[in-house]
Structures are given as structure tokens and as C-alpha cells.
Amino acid sequence: MSDRSIVREPHEVLVAGRRARVGGTVRIVGAGLLGSSIGHALRKNGVDVALTDTSPAQLRLAVDYGAGRPAAEDDAPAIVVVCTPPDVVADAVAAELTRFPEAVVTDVASVKLEPLRELRDRGLNLANYIGSHPMAGRERGGAISARADIFTGRPWVICRDGETPAAALALIEDLALDLGAVPIEMTPEEHDRSVALVSHVPQVVASLLAARFADAPELSLSLAGQGVRDTTRIAASAPELWVQILAANAAPVVEQLDALAADLGAVADALRSPDAPGARRRTADAIRQGNIGVERLPGKHGQRRTFENFVVMVDDAAGQLGRLFGDLGELSVNVEDFRLEHSPGAQLGLAEVSVDPATLQSAVDGLTARGWRIASTSD
Amino acid sequence: MSDRSIVREPHEVLVAGRRARVGGTVRIVGAGLLGSSIGHALRKNGVDVALTDTSPAQLRLAVDYGAGRPAAEDDAPAIVVVCTPPDVVADAVAAELTRFPEAVVTDVASVKLEPLRELRDRGLNLANYIGSHPMAGRERGGAISARADIFTGRPWVICRDGETPAAALALIEDLALDLGAVPIEMTPEEHDRSVALVSHVPQVVASLLAARFADAPELSLSLAGQGVRDTTRIAASAPELWVQILAANAAPVVEQLDALAADLGAVADALRSPDAPGARRRTADAIRQGNIGVERLPGKHGQRRTFENFVVMVDDAAGQLGRLFGDLGELSVNVEDFRLEHSPGAQLGLAEVSVDPATLQSAVDGLTARGWRIASTSD
Numbered sequence: 001m002s003d004r005s006i007v008r009e010p011h012e013v014l015v016a017g018r019r020a021r022v023g024g025t026v027r028i029v030g031a032g033l034l035g036s037s038i039g040h041a042l043r044k045n046g047v048d049v050a051l052t053d054t055s056p057a058q059l060r061l062a063v064d065y066g067a068g069r070p071a072a073e074d075d076a077p078a079i080v081v082v083c084t085p086p087d088v089v090a091d092a093v094a095a096e097l098t099r100f101p102e103a104v105v106t107d108v109a110s111v112k113l114e115p116l117r118e119l120r121d122r123g124l125n126l127a128n129y130i131g132s133h134p135m136a137g138r139e140r141g142g143a144i145s146a147r148a149d150i151f152t153g154r155p156w157v158i159c160r161d162g163e164t165p166a167a168a169l170a171l172i173e174d175l176a177l178d179l180g181a182v183p184i185e186m187t188p189e190e191h192d193r194s195v196a197l198v199s200h201v202p203q204v205v206a207s208l209l210a211a212r213f214a215d216a217p218e219l220s221l222s223l224a225g226q227g228v229r230d231t232t233r234i235a236a237s238a239p240e241l242w243v244q245i246l247a248a249n250a251a252p253v254v255e256q257l258d259a260l261a262a263d264l265g266a267v268a269d270a271l272r273s274p275d276a277p278g279a280r281r282r283t284a285d286a287i288r289q290g291n292i293g294v295e296r297l298p299g300k301h302g303q304r305r306t307f308e309n310f311v312v313m314v315d316d317a318a319g320q321l322g323r324l325f326g327d328l329g330e331l332s333v334n335v336e337d338f339r340l341e342h343s344p345g346a347q348l349g350l351a352e353v354s355v356d357p358a359t360l361q362s363a364v365d366g367l368t369a370r371g372w373r374i375a376s377t378s379d
Numbered sequence: 380m381s382d383r384s385i386v387r388e389p390h391e392v393l394v395a396g397r398r399a400r401v402g403g404t405v406r407i408v409g410a411g412l413l414g415s416s417i418g419h420a421l422r423k424n425g426v427d428v429a430l431t432d433t434s435p436a437q438l439r440l441a442v443d444y445g446a447g448r449p450a451a452e453d454d455a456p457a458i459v460v461v462c463t464p465p466d467v468v469a470d471a472v473a474a475e476l477t478r479f480p481e482a483v484v485t486d487v488a489s490v491k492l493e494p495l496r497e498l499r500d501r502g503l504n505l506a507n508y509i510g511s512h513p514m515a516g517r518e519r520g521g522a523i524s525a526r527a528d529i530f531t532g533r534p535w536v537i538c539r540d541g542e543t544p545a546a547a548l549a550l551i552e553d554l555a556l557d558l559g560a561v562p563i564e565m566t567p568e569e570h571d572r573s574v575a576l577v578s579h580v581p582q583v584v585a586s587l588l589a590a591r592f593a594d595a596p597e598l599s600l601s602l603a604g605q606g607v608r609d610t611t612r613i614a615a616s617a618p619e620l621w622v623q624i625l626a627a628n629a630a631p632v633v634e635q636l637d638a639l640a641a642d643l644g645a646v647a648d649a650l651r652s653p654d655a656p657g658a659r660r661r662t663a664d665a666i667r668q669g670n671i672g673v674e675r676l677p678g679k680h681g682q683r684r685t686f687e688n689f690v691v692m693v694d695d696a697a698g699q700l701g702r703l704f705g706d707l708g709e710l711s712v713n714v715e716d717f718r719l720e721h722s723p724g725a726q727l728g729l730a731e732v733s734v735d736p737a738t739l740q741s742a743v744d745g746l747t748a749r750g751w752r753i754a755s756t757s758d
Contacts, residue, residue: 135602149692149752155602184601194599202588202607207669208642209584212576212635214671220573222563223514223534224676227613228581232676234606235669243663250650256591257647261640263587268636271629284622290586290614293593297603297611313528321717326708328701335700340717373528 020045021174027052027077027103029092031062034108034136035083036146039067041179044148050075062143076100079175081132082107086244090118097124104168106132106175110195111248112159112188130172131159131188133195134181149180156181159188196252203234203242204257210235226341307336307354310364313373314340314349324351324372331366334359399424400553406431406456406482408471410441413487413515414462415525418446420558423527429454441522455479458554460511461486465623469497476503483547485511485554489574490627491538491567509551510538510567512574513560528559535560538567575631582613582621583636589614605720686715686733689743692752693719693728703730703751710745713738 026042028035031053039049039062049068053059063070080096080103082089089109096105105128109115112131119126134156156176160169169185176183186194210232213221246253267286270279314320321340328335337354355363364374405421407414410432418428418441428447432438442449459475459482461468468488475484484507488494491510498505513535535555539548548564555562565573589611592600625632646665649658693699700719707714716733734742743753 135604152692157602184598186598190596190598194596194602197591197595197599198603198607201591202610204643204646204665205584205588206610207666208639208646209581209669210672210676211642211665211668212580212639212672213675214668216576216672216675217569217573218675219563219565219569220576221675222677223536223573224577225514228577229676230609230612231581231585232669232673233609235666235673237666237670239663239666239670242666243659246650246662247653247659250653254647254650257643257650260587260591261643261647263590264583264636264640264643267583267587268633268640271625271633271636274626274629280622280626283625284618286583286590287586287614287616287618287621289590289593290588290611291616291618293589293591293595294611294614296592296595296597296600297589297608298601313531321714322708322712324708325704325714329703329705329708333701335704338700338717338719374526 018177020047020178022047022079022171022178024048025050025075025077026175027071027075027080027096027100028068028083029053029080029096030083030085031059031067031143032083033141033143033145034134035081036062036065036067036143037136037148037150038081038083038108038134038179040065040146040148041151043068045178050077058143062146065143065146067143067146077103079103079171080105081175086110086115086248089115090122093119093129094122094124097126097128101128104128104130104171106130106172108132108134109248110245112157112191114248116159116188127165128168130164130168131191132172132176133157133159133191134176134179151176152180154181155184157191158183158185159191160185161187192249193252196249196256200246200249200253201256201260203237204246204253205260206232206235207237207242308357308360309352309354310360310374312351312353312367314351321349321351324367327367327370327372328353331363331370333363333366397556399426399557401426401458401550401557403427404429404454404456405554406450406454406459406475406479407447407462408432408459408475409462409464410438410446410522411462412520412522412524413513414460415441415444415446415522416515416527416529417460417462417487417513417558419444419525419527420530422447424557429456437522441525444522444525446522446525456482458482458550459484460554465489465494465627468494469501472498472508473501473503476505476507480507483507483509483550485509485537485551487511487513488627489624491536491570493627495538495567506544507547509543509547510570511551511555512536512538512570513555513558530555531559533560534563536570537562537564538570539564540566571628572631575628575635579625579628579632580635580639582616583625583632584639585611585614586616586621687736687739688731688733689739689753691730691732691746693730700728700730703746706746706749706751707732710742710749712742712745 025048027050028039029052031051039051042049043066050071051059051062051068052071059070077100080100082092082096082105084092086109089107093105093107093115107115110133112133116131119129134151135154136150158172158176173183267283270282273279312324314324334355335353336356339352341350341352368374404427406429407418408431410430418430421428422445429450430438430441430447431450438449456479459479461471461475461484463471465488468486472484472486472494486494489512491512495510498508513530514533515529537551537555552562646662649661652658691703693703713734714732715735718731720729747753
């Protein structure tokens with residue numbers, strides 16, 4: 001690998017010098033996007049990966065792409081990772097616990113309580129079951145889209161309660177760390193409430209907001225700016241997948257949707273009666289609480305460092321953005337963040353570049369000297 | 380200007396060869412961000428700009444920065460642009476119409492009906508008043524942040540109804556075009572409903588969604604990904620400004636908030652009773668309508684071109700992003716769009732680069748040869 005290789009191997013990312021710990025055979029049930037990606041990542045660490053899938057074609061693809069070998073009758077896996085569609089997770093976990101009583105079985109479903117309840121209802125011994133949720137950020141694509149790196153730096157939730165055996169927990173933590181993920185332990189209840197808060201309810205909200213554009217006049221939509229495009233970006237998600245997720249996590253989602261609907265109603269009431277005592281203050285408080293909340297979201301490095309921005313105007317004609325990148329590179333501008341905003345109806349892009357405040361002026365001066373038009377700088 | 384200057388002069392952006400038409404004196408009332416920016420842009424076109432402001436300090440700053448000259452007693456402006464805070468717009472417009480009966484008076488307030496109603500209530504002749512709303516995207520900063528280019532490529536709404544005199548309308552259209560903006564004509568009612576739809580209601584929604592993070596456990600927030608960060612980005616907006624805007628546009632905002640709250644309730648009900656007939660379909664329809672709506676939002680160039688993406692992994696250690704930019708520039712990769720996503724808790728950034736499908740492979744090959752790790756490509 002050339003010395004320009006920037007990103008370390010997955011298992012080195014988080015803990016310098018840490019060596020992969022998971023060994024022996026890992027059996028993966030379901031060779032789609034997540035299962036195949038786990039296979040790829042484990043194989044890079046020299047682990048023996050045994051794949052199985054109800055679709056012979058999917059299995060063949062996954063094996064051909066190098067995610068692992070077909071599972072064999074005499075396999076004795078230490079870990080089983082169930083990566084089936086959500087509606088059959090409980091069945092698959094139950095089958096694997098029964099078939100491999102020595103193995104620790106985990107899964108990757110995006111809700112944790114429902115599969116756990118189903119398993120408890122069957123009266124199984126669940127000492128060897130630990131629910132996982134790797135939040136890899138991509139849910140579609142199948143074996144062809146699988147990559148070893150999709151877990152790197154991502155949260156990997158491991159569900160435990162007061163009775164989870166320590167050895168089994170350690171094994172799944174090692175799995176997550178070996179894949180370059182960030183293990184985060186919580187109870188299944190905490191997990192489901194958390195994903196409702198930061199993923200499921202935002203999805204519903206973005207979708208319903210965007211749904212109002214479906215029949216809106218084109219003239220109205222022509223006034224849309226980057227703000228609403230960002231707010232509704234995730235409304236492009238797949239309906240079938242989300243119906244399953246929302247149904248499986250209904251309780252916390254419903255609770256939070258009810259609360260949000262009430263908040264919307266409170267703001268509407270305050271605006272309906274602007275002269276009522278406290279009406280203006282209620283609206284201001286809503287915005288203010290939003291300021292606080294958005295500040296609490298983890299950003300870069302999980303820290304909140306202060307950057308300064310400047311905005312460069314980029315003619316979207318071919319090559320201009322590349323030229324900007326070239327100049328930023330040549331000027332050695334330490335770009336901390338970069339956001340590109342397009343202007344509907346014109347060839348103009350606005351590139352918001354975030355840098356260390358101490359370097360703002362030299363970056364702006366350097367780009368200006370090269371002919372770039374700076375639209376604005378933060379104060 | 381060096382030949383690296385990429386962006387054409389404002390008045391050339393949209394109509395090649397079009398020469399600026401507004402001449403004579405333009406009087407600007409209120410020399411804050413918008414007023415000063417209009418001044419700067421007009422001065423680049425050689426227009427005589429006369430500034431006034433209730434704050435002598437703001438006026439002095441604006442004049443010093445080159446936005447125009449102080450207004451004089453014997454000025455005879457053809458156009459007056461009122462750029463005061465929203466609560467005094469009607470007063471200012473009334474005063475200017477009275478003082479300069481030959482001039483066309485426009486304003487830049489972000490809601491159009493309320494000032495118009497106040498003016499009608501005073502029984503004035505409004506033949507020379509045309510409401511404007513330049514959607515410049517930045518609302519804070521004062522004269523120091525003013526730039527000539529902030530209107531380039533942006534929508535500039537011009538309010539007209541069946542009785543608007545054609546000559547006055549043409550003058551304000553010329554003003555918008557001279558500033559490089561995209562004039563969009565609609566009635567004040569259409570305007571207020573439109574900005575409620577694409578700006579005001581999304582603001583309330585993003586703020587209320589983010590408000591739920593204000594008291595949430597940090598562990599829950601640690602699961603947040605780029606999706607919810609984008610959805611709540613605009614929740615960082617200023618409360619005081621938004622209380623004014625929402626109060627001034629209360630009617631359409633309330634109507635749309637009520638409808639949205641009802642939609643949230645309908646999804647919550649469907650999830651509460653998942654076995655009720657049509658419940659699953661109702662949830663799927665909500666997501667599907669969101670797909671349709673978000674597709675209708677204008678994007679780059681107002682067209683929907685098909686790009687392919689690939690994702691490059693960037694170690695956030697200093698300089699890596701700049702190196703990526705440098706390599707993209709050196710490889711002459713025609714970058715159509717660029718989005719940077721950070722991984723909370725780790726030093727990893729994921730840069731999603733959009734290119735013409737025909738160039739995807741060579742871009743990926745070129746970067747890989749330079750040691751970059753490609754996390755994924757779109758299918």
C-alpha cells in the first residue's frame with residue numbers, strides 16, 4: 001500500500017495497536033448487505049467465515065465476492081451472527097441457539113425488544129443470545145454492495161441487562177471492535193427508545209413534511225432553499241423497509257409522535273392567539289429548545305469545536321468544484337468541514353468551508369488571490 | 380481580475396449579454412445586511428446608491444464599506460428599497476411613498492400580506508408599491524456581512540396582483556435581474572403560503588424535533604447519524620427573528636401545522652393498532668408520499684440529473700480532507716456534488732462524491748491508486 005494510505009485497518013482505527021481477537025469460525029446467517037459486509041471484514045482479519053442464506057443465488061454471490069465460504073455440516077462456530085430480514089429474526093435466532101448450544105448468537109436487527117420478546121415467549125434459554133444493532137447507515141443493496149468498512153467508526157449497540165453473562169458480552173464486544181465499530185452498551189428498552197428518538201421519529205417527520213410537497217404548486221416549491229432540502233432529505237427512504245421498522249418499534253415511536261403532535265399543536269395555538277399572555281414566549285421557547293437540542297447532537301469527534309466558515313461561490317460549470325478542491329489542497333487549507341449548496345435555477349453553487357478560526361483569513365486571502373469569489377464569512 | 384475568476388458578474392449570470400438596466404439613484408432605507416448588500420451590488424453596476432438608516436453608526440459602517448453614499452435632501456430616486464426590520468416596514472413604506480410620489484417603492488420583508496394589509500388600512504395610494512422578497516438565505520450579520528453577491532442565483536419574489544402597473548413591475552424585475560437574482564412573480568397570498576410551506580413550517584418542525592434532544596440521555600444521542608443531523612440542522616436558527624416571522628405569517632403557518640399534527644396523529648394511530656385494516660398501508664403511504672414530495676423539490680439547476688456516488692473514507696486528522704481535495708483536483712474529477720459525513724466518536728469522515736456515471740470508475744480507480752479507501756459506490 002502506498003504511503004498515501006490514510007485510513008488504518010478497521011481493527012486499528014479506534015485503539016492503536018489493538019489486535020483482532022475474534023478467531024475460529026464465525027457463522028453468518030443471511031448473506032445480504034450486512035451479513036456479507038461482516039463476512040468481508042472478518043475475512044480481512046483472517047477469520048473463517050461460514051455463510052448460509054435461504055437464497056442459493058444470494059449465497060453464491062456472497063461467496064464469489066469473497067464474504068466467506070458456504071457453511072458446512074460439521075462447522076463449530078464460536079459466534080453466530082443472524083442477519084436475516086427483521087420478520088424472521090426470532091425464528092433464526094431460536095434455530096441457531098438450538099443447533100449450536102456452545103456458540104454465542106447475536107443479530108443485527110434495528111429494533112431489539114420485539115425479537116427478544118418473541119424469543120422469551122418460546123421459553124428458550126437465552127443465556128447465549130446477545131442482541132446487536134450495528135448502525136452502519138446503509139440498509140439496501142444486497143451482497144453486491146457489501147464492504148468490509150461499512151462499520152468503521154459507526155456505533156454498534158450491544159444489548160445487555162443485569163443478567164447478561166460477561167464472557168458472552170465480551171465476545172460480542174470483541175466482534176464489534178474487530179470490525180472497527182464503536183461498541184455502545186444499553187438495555188433493549190433504552191435502545192428502542194433511542195432509535196425512536198434519533199432515527200424513527202425523524203424519519204416519520206421528514207416524510208410527512210415532504211408529503212406536503214407532493215401536491216404543492218411548482219411555483220411554491222421553486223422558493224425552496226437548502227434548509228428544507230436538508231430537513232427532508234431522508235424522506236427519500238424506502239417505504240417497505242420503514243413500515244417494518246416502525247411496526248416493530250411501535251410503542252416508543254407512538255409515544256414520541258404523540259408528544260411531537262402536541263408540541264406542534266401548542267405552537268399553532270400560540271400563533272392562533274398571538275395576544276394571549278405568553279404566546280410569543282412559547283414560540284420563542286420552542287425555537288430556543290431546538291437550539292439546545294441540536295447543539296447536543298454529537299458532531300465531529302463527538303466534540304463541539306468551534307470553527308469559522310466562509311462561503312465560496314462556485315460556478316457549477318464542469319470542473320469548477322474540482323478546481324476549488326485543487327486550490328484548497330494546494331493552499332494546504334485545513335478543511336474541517338465542507339458543505340455544498342446549490343442554487344435552484346442557476347449555475348451557482350455555494351461551498352461552505354469550515355476552518356480553524358486562526359486560519360480563516362489566510363484561507364480567504366489565498367482563495368481570493370486565485371480568483372475565487374467569497375460570498376460571506378461567519379462573524 | 381485573474382483569469383481564474385470563475386463566477387461572472389451578477390448581472391451576467393442568468394442572461395448572457397444582458398446589460399444592467401437600473402440607473403439613476405436608488406434609495407435604500409435600512410443599511411443592514413440586505414440593504415447594504417443591495418447597495419454593494421448596485422454600485423458594481425455603476426448605480427448611484429443613497430443610504431439612510433435610523434442608526435448613524437450602521438449608516439457610517441455601510442458607507443465606509445462601500446455600500447453607497449449618505450442620502451441627501453435633494454435626492455430624486457427612481458426606486459426606493461425599504462430594508463427595515465419587519466415590524467416597521469409598513470411605516471417606512473408609507474413614509475417613502477408620501478415623500479417620493481414619483482418613485483417605485485419596494486421592500487424585502489419575508490412575509491408580504493401583513494405589511495400590505497397595514498398599508499391598505501391607512502388608505503394610501505399603493506400604485507407605486509410592489510412588495511419583494513429576495514430569498515438570500517442569510518438573515519443575520521448587519522452591514523459588515525453585506526456582499527454584492529448574496530442574491531446571485533437566488534429566488535427574488537415580486538408580488539403582483541391583477542392591478543399592478545406594468546411599468547412599476549418591470550422596474551422591480553430589472554432590479555432583481557441586475558442583482559443576479561431569479562425573479563418569481565406571485566400574489567402576496569401565494570407568497571405567504573409558499574414560504575410557510577417551504578420555510579416556516581419546516582423551521583418549526585425541525586426546532587420541535589430537536590427540542591426533544593434537549594433533555595435526552597447522552598447515550599441515546601450517541602446513536603444519532605447524519606440523517607437526523609440534516610433533518611434538524613436548521614434548528615440552530617435565531618429565536619427572536621423567527622418569532623417575528625411566524626407571528627407575521629401566522630395564518631398559513633397555523634393551517635399547515637394543524638394539518639401536519641393531524642398527519643402525525645394518523646401515523647401514530649396506525650402504529651397503535653397495527654392489525655386494524657389498512658393500518659400498514661397508511662404508514663407505507665406516508666413514506667411513499669414523502670418520496671414523491673422530496674423528488675419534487677428543485678435541486679441542482681432545477682433539473683434532476685442522474686449522478687453516481689462513491690464514498691471515500693477520510694481520516695479526520697488534520698490535512699486529510701485537504702489532501703482528498705488536492706487529489707480530486709489533480710485527477711480532474713468532475714465533482715457534481717459533495718457531502719461530508721462525520722462519524723461521532725471516531726476520527727473518520729465519509730465523503731460522498733457524486734460524479735457523472737461515465738466517470739465513476741476512473742475516479743474510483745484514480746483515488747484508490749493514490750491510497751484512498753473507497754467505502755462504497757452506488758449501484
